[in-house]
Amino acid sequence: QVQLVESGGGLVITGGSLRLSCAASTRTFSVYTMGWFRQAPGKEREFVAYISWSGGSTYYADSVKGRFSISRDNAKTTGYLQMNSLKPEDTAVYYCAAARMTLDTKSNLYSYWGQGTQVTVSS
Numbered sequence: 656q657v658q659l660v661e662s663g664g665g666l667v668i669t670g671g672s673l674r675l676s677c678a679a680s681t682r683t684f685s686v687y688t689m690g691w692f693r694q695a696p697g698k699e700r701e702f703v704a705y706i707s708w709s710g711g712s713t714y715y716a717d718s719v720k721g722r723f724s725i726s727r728d729n730a731k732t733t734g735y736l737q738m739n740s741l742k743p744e745d746t747a748v749y750y751c752a753a754a755r756m757t758l759d760t761k762s763n764l765y766s767y768w769g770q771g772t773q774v775t776v777s778s
């Protein structure tokens with residue numbers, strides 16, 4: 656069982672930055688792809704970014720490409736999502752998720768999920 660705990664959400668103005676963290680409870684963190692997803696009110700959960708278990712491969716949704724950066728520190732069993740140039744449409748609950756050695760954007764392939772952290776971007 657892998658427990659994931661997100662932190663770092665908050666309220667920022669348009670153009671601001673936030674860094675989300677995702678702390679994992681497993682010693683085998685390095686075999687899991689880490690993904691970030693988000694869900695805005697009244698909308699379906701959508702993929703944001705993933706990073707492979709080694710950190711060697713990353714992939715982003717078009718809507719965040721060039722503004723968000725995903726990274727991980729396997730020694731600290733923690734993943735990160737650096738969000739820059741935030742826009743009001745980035746407002747959502749952000750979730751981190753883990754999938755064992757799978758690179759995919761589909762949420763149903765991720766076995767473990769955090770509780771989510773709210774990000775609100777005011778205009």
